[in-house]
Amino acid sequence: MSQTHRVRFDPVDIEIEANEDETVLDAAFRQGVMPLHGCKEGQCSSCKSFLLDGDLQMDRYSTFALADYESDEGYVLLCRAHAYSDLDIELINYDEDMIRAGLPVVTVPTRVEAMEQLTHDITLLRLVVEGPDAFRFHPGQYLDITIPGSDEHRSFSMANLPQGQDGKLEFLIKRYPGGKFSGLLEEGLSVGDALTTTGPYGTFTLRAGSDRRVVFIGGGAGMAPILSVLRQIAAKGDFDREVVFYYGARTPDDLFLLDEIRDIGVRIPNFRFVPCLSDSDEANWKEIGFDGAIGMVTDIVDDRESKLSEADVYMCGPPPMIDAGLEMLVARSVPQEQIFYDKFTVSAQAD
Known part of the structure; x- marks a missing residue:
C-alpha cells in the first residue's frame, strides 16, 4: 500500500502531501499548488529543483x-x-503568486461541439x-486531451476565456501528418464524440x-494561449500597459483570426500586432491590414525591440522558436523572472 509523505517547498513555505505512487508535481497539482513546469515528462527541465x-x-x-x-549534486525533476x-x-525558479493561485487539476469528460x-x-x-x-482555468493555461483508444495524451492551450458554467473550451491545433491526435x-x-481532458496546467x-x-512572441498554434490572455486584457477595459504581439507565420495564407485581433486592438488602447512572414520575399501589408515584417519572428523582435529587458515577454510556439527566443532573450539580458513560456516537447505538444 502506498504511503503518504510531507513535502515542503522552500523558500515559499508551502507544504503538500505526496503519495509514493504519484510524482511530487502531480501531488502539487492535485492540491492546487502550481510550481513552474513544462512538459511534465522529464524532458524540458522547467520543474528542476x-x-x-x-x-x-x-x-x-x-x-x-x-x-x-x-x-x-542533488538536483531533481519534480515531474x-x-x-x-x-x-x-x-x-x-518560481513565481510565488502563481504557485498560490493554482487550481486543482481535475479530469472531466467533454464532447466535440x-x-x-x-x-x-x-x-x-x-x-x-x-x-x-x-x-476552471486561468487564461493562458493548457490541458491534456487523452487520445481515444489509448493511454496517451496531447497537450493543448485554451484559446478562450473561462466562461463560468457554460463549459466551453476552444483550442487552435496544428495538424501534423500522421499525428495521433491532430490526424483525427x-x-x-x-461532432458529438467524447473526449477525456485533464487540467489545468501551465504558468x-x-x-x-x-x-x-x-x-x-507567437508562432503557429502558439496563437492559442496568447489569444486567451489578450482576450483577458481586452475584457479588463482599463489596461494601461503597452502590448505588442509578434506572430510568426510562413506566408500570408498562414495568418488567421485577423478580424478578432483587429477588434482586440480597438479594445486595448496601446496595442500593436506585427505579423512576421518567414517564407515570403514580400507581402501586401495593406491587403493584410497590419504593418508586418519579413523574416524569422525572433530576429524581428531582436531588431525592433530596443528595451526588451524592461518588458515582460511571453512566448508560445514550436520548440525551435522557443529555443531561438530564449537564446535571444538571454543575449539581451532579459531577467529570467520576466520570461514566460510553456515549452512542450514534440510528443507532448503535437504527435
Missing part, C-alpha cells in the same frame, strides 16, 4: 533536462520524483464539458502586478 533533505526516487528522464552531474520519506525541496479549419494546417476545436462539474481532426473525430498567465510593457 534541489533536494535539501529526504529520500526520493526518480522515474526515467532525459539527461538533457537533468545532467548526471546535476543529479549527483519524475516520488517521495519515499518527508522531503524538503528548494524551488529554483465544433471543428473549423482556419488554415491549411490549423483547426479550431471546440469542446463542451459534460456533467455537473465546471472546469481530418478523419476520425466527429503562462498574465502577471497583473507588473507595470512593465508586455511583449508576446
Whole structure:
C-alpha cells in the first residue's frame, strides 16, 4: 500500500502531501499548488529543483533536462520524483503568486461541439464539458486531451476565456501528418464524440502586478494561449500597459483570426500586432491590414525591440522558436523572472 509523505517547498513555505505512487508535481497539482513546469515528462527541465533533505526516487528522464552531474549534486525533476520519506525541496525558479493561485487539476469528460479549419494546417476545436462539474482555468493555461483508444495524451492551450458554467473550451491545433491526435481532426473525430481532458496546467498567465510593457512572441498554434490572455486584457477595459504581439507565420495564407485581433486592438488602447512572414520575399501589408515584417519572428523582435529587458515577454510556439527566443532573450539580458513560456516537447505538444 502506498504511503503518504510531507513535502515542503522552500523558500515559499508551502507544504503538500505526496503519495509514493504519484510524482511530487502531480501531488502539487492535485492540491492546487502550481510550481513552474513544462512538459511534465522529464524532458524540458522547467520543474528542476534541489533536494535539501529526504529520500526520493526518480522515474526515467532525459539527461538533457537533468545532467548526471546535476543529479549527483542533488538536483531533481519534480515531474519524475516520488517521495519515499518527508522531503524538503528548494524551488529554483518560481513565481510565488502563481504557485498560490493554482487550481486543482481535475479530469472531466467533454464532447466535440465544433471543428473549423482556419488554415491549411490549423483547426479550431471546440469542446463542451459534460456533467455537473465546471472546469476552471486561468487564461493562458493548457490541458491534456487523452487520445481515444489509448493511454496517451496531447497537450493543448485554451484559446478562450473561462466562461463560468457554460463549459466551453476552444483550442487552435496544428495538424501534423500522421499525428495521433491532430490526424483525427481530418478523419476520425466527429461532432458529438467524447473526449477525456485533464487540467489545468501551465504558468503562462498574465502577471497583473507588473507595470512593465508586455511583449508576446507567437508562432503557429502558439496563437492559442496568447489569444486567451489578450482576450483577458481586452475584457479588463482599463489596461494601461503597452502590448505588442509578434506572430510568426510562413506566408500570408498562414495568418488567421485577423478580424478578432483587429477588434482586440480597438479594445486595448496601446496595442500593436506585427505579423512576421518567414517564407515570403514580400507581402501586401495593406491587403493584410497590419504593418508586418519579413523574416524569422525572433530576429524581428531582436531588431525592433530596443528595451526588451524592461518588458515582460511571453512566448508560445514550436520548440525551435522557443529555443531561438530564449537564446535571444538571454543575449539581451532579459531577467529570467520576466520570461514566460510553456515549452512542450514534440510528443507532448503535437504527435
